[in-house]
Amino acid sequence: MTVAATEVLIVGAGPTGLVLACDLARRGIRFEIVERADRALPGSRGTGVQPRTQEVFEDLGVLDDMRAAGGPCQLMLSWDGETPLGTWDLVERRAPDPRVPYGEVLMLPQWRTVELLTDRLRALGGRVRYGAELTDLVQDPDGVTARLRHGDGSHTLRAAYAVAADGGRSAHRKAVGVALTGDDVDPSPALVADVAVEGLDRDHWHMWPHAEGGVFLLRPLEGTDLYQLVARFDTARETPDADPEAVRRLIARRTGQPRLRLREVAWASVHQARAALADRFRAGRVFLAGDAAHVHTAAGGQGMNTSVQDAYNLGWKLGRVLRHGADDALLDTYEEERRPVAADVLGISTRIHRSYRRAREDAGAGRGRDLQQLELGYRGGPLSRELRPGLAEDALQAGDRAPDAPCVDRSGAPTRLFEAFRGPHFTLLAFGATALPAPFADGAAVRALRVGRPGQDADLVDVDGHAHQAYAAHGLFLVRPDGYVGLAGADPHSVRDYLR
Ligand SMILES: Cc1cc2nc3c(=O)[nH]c(=O)nc-3n(C[C@H](O)[C@H](O)[C@H](O)COP(=O)(O)OP(=O)(O)OC[C@H]3O[C@@H](n4cnc5c(N)ncnc54)[C@H](O)[C@@H]3O)c2cc1C
Known part of the structure; x- marks a missing residue:
């Protein structure tokens, strides 16, 4: 040993x-x-x-590789046996905006x-x-x-x-x-499996909501010829079985579509919610x-x-x-x-x-x-120091996720606040004429940047005003390494105290 x-x-x-x-x-x-x-x-x-x-x-x-390997969530297509009932959207979608670069789930x-x-x-x-x-x-x-x-x-x-x-x-x-304290949310188990099925389009997330025996779903999986199969079971009537022959019968019965052909069960698991x-x-x-x-x-x-x-x-x-x-x-x-x-x-x-x-x-x-999960944060938590009194509830506050914003750097090259945040350091953003603290002894751990409007001397120039709109016209924002505002205020000493 x-x-x-x-x-x-x-x-x-x-x-x-x-x-x-x-x-x-x-x-x-x-x-x-x-x-x-x-x-x-x-x-x-x-x-x-x-x-x-x-x-x-x-x-x-790692995100570029994930985006190359993944794709958007497909529209749901509900079926009644062989009859398509119509499509509907399961997820919230919004176009990327200056504060939120990714507006919808990646599958x-x-x-x-x-x-x-x-x-x-x-x-x-x-x-x-x-x-x-x-x-x-x-x-x-x-x-x-x-x-x-x-x-x-x-x-x-x-x-x-x-x-x-x-x-x-x-x-x-x-x-x-x-x-671990909790409940079984659902007495009915679900069979979850990755299956190769022929005869179904790959543009939709297919759902048989009223299938005999329980709801049944097939979702095309990105970068493969597989679908993710989910089938709920009423155990009083039947139990999940991942044997390929049982899965073949399950697909035929739940979809009512004899033309669907199972080629392979690549993986299967029984999931209890x-x-x-x-x-x-x-x-x-x-x-x-x-x-x-x-x-x-x-x-x-x-x-x-x-x-x-x-x-x-x-x-x-x-x-x-x-x-x-x-x-x-x-x-x-x-x-x-x-x-x-x-x-x-x-x-x-x-x-x-x-x-x-x-x-x-x-x-x-x-x-x-x-x-x-964009609105989750740590307001009022042990590491959130909000030093500005009388803020509106919807104002960006200590504990909130620090928003993104497009800017240009000193050379005039386009950049973003998220570029400045990227890496293991804290980022201190100074807006307006707010004084920055004296340089930090541990300089690599805190990156201090002045954000200004066009014509001002600044590390990041907020050409379209998005950064000022998202943060404030003046003040200091100390952004934690995990992208949340740790401290918001105006006193440079408070930043040192916070870091200590
Ligand atoms: C059917 C199904 C559908 C799901 N759908 C979604 C979804 O749509 N979106 C979503 O966000 N989440 C979903 N989840 C949940 C998601 O899969 C889990 O939350 C996620 O896998 C958790 O990751 P983890 O790293 O904490 O644990 P795991 O992924 O379980 O990894 C734990 C690892 O620890 C290893 N391990 C265990 N014990 C030891 C040991 N003693 N020594 C060494 N290694 C050990 C295991 O082998 C395993 O590789 C789904 C889960 C299931 C089962």
């Missing part, structure tokens, strides 16, 4: 673990990411990447998202250790000691912190004694993130997105503590910020799931902005 040492142990190489690993890699933090499976998990599972998650992926440098199979994140991690110098399962974890005041089992034996790893990104059944969560939240997201030196911390129903496409946001919230805080001397108490704010958000999102996805059960058809049609 060997003992190795690292700074952060990440357990699980799903979307949560990989996003955290990419973020830590670009911060120069030493980590190990271990995955018990021999390769990335197959299966289309969470196929909707919401606009806020696209912004995170842009910051991590791609989760295995592809995982593959692209894994490629990005490799480009950043990291790698997943496959076939390594966490079997035991103990912690003490200085760190954690983990036992990892792999093909050629087992070894012990010491780390300053560990992150359980090991999914809804998280053994890691149980090992540190954190309970649950909604549950971990009682704590931190237990000493162990953090729970993603499905290990909250389990959503698939309705509304929130699980993977909430998971990615957890990792994005935690990454920079671990970086500040491990590299910039921040107090360990900063890490308490992970739970303080993310648990209420996860609870809110759980409420939304559970409501949508229940409305589907009642109405069965277009209950979620035109589902709103709350699913896009």
Whole structure:
């Protein structure tokens, strides 16, 4: 048995673990990411990447590849057997605007998202250790000691912190004694499978809302010749069966279209809709993130997105503590910020799931902005310092997502605020004549930029006025590494205090 040492142990190489690993890699933090499976998990599972998650992926440098691999959400086409009933839109769509560069959900199979994140991690110098399962974890005041089992034996790893990104059944969560509290939202299980079917167009998300035995859906999966099949089952009458012959009979019976031909079942899983939240997201030196911390129903496409946001919230805080001397108490704010958000999102996805059960058809049609996760934030939270009195409720405030805006730089080249934010640093924006603090000793950790109108001496020139409109005519806005306004005010000393 060997003992190795690292700074952060990440357990699980799903979307949560990989996003955290990419973020830590670009911060120069030493980590190990271990995955018990021999390769990335197959299966289309969470196929909707919401606009806020696209912004995170842009910051991590992986969005272009995802957009190339994915596509927009297809229109729903409802059927009654062989009779098409009409199309309708499931999702909210808006054109990109200066504040919001991505206006609608991006669809791609989760295995592809995982593959692209894994490629990005490799480009950043990291790698997943496959076939390594966490079997035991103990912690003490200085760190954690983990036992990892792999093909050629087992070894012990010491780390300053560990992150359980090991999914809804998280053994890691149980090992540190954190309970997951919640309900079975729906007694009926669903069969979810990736299938090759001939005889159906690939331009729509096909739905048989009143199929005999339960609702039935087939959605074309981007970059493949497969569809994601979802079938709900009333277990009093039948149970889900992923055997290809059973799936062939299921397709024929639920669609009433004998011309549809099943060629292949590439992957299948039985999904029981649950909604549950971990009682704590931190237990000493162990953090729970993603499905290990909250389990959503698939309705509304929130699980993977909430998971990615957890990792994005935690990454920079671990970086500040491990590299910039921040107090360990900063890490308490992970739970303080993310648990209420996860609870809110759980409420939304559970409501949508229940409305589907009642109405069965277009209950979620035109589902709103709350699913896009753009309006989630940390107002009033432990890291939000709003120093301007008497603001209107709809004004941009500390804790809100920091909006994008097009600008030009000193050379006259077009750029965007999101370009300025990109990377592991804080960004301080100074509008109007507001004084900037003296240069920071730790200059790489804070990027200070003056935003001006045309003709003013500024690092970023707000040619069309969008930045001033989104923020304010004057004042300081300290944008956190995860893209939220940490502090808003006018006093340069307050920025120093905040960073301390
Ligand atoms: C049918 C279905 C449909 C869904 N649809 C959507 C959707 O439309 N939109 C959406 O946002 N979300 C959706 N989700 C949810 C989404 O798939 C999850 O939220 C997401 O996978 C969570 O990512 P994660 O990284 O936290 O966990 P996971 O993806 O579960 O990854 C956990 C990883 O940890 C590994 N692991 C577990 N234990 C150990 C151990 N002891 N040692 C080492 N490794 C370990 C596992 O092998 C796994 O690879 C859906 C889920 C399902 C099942």
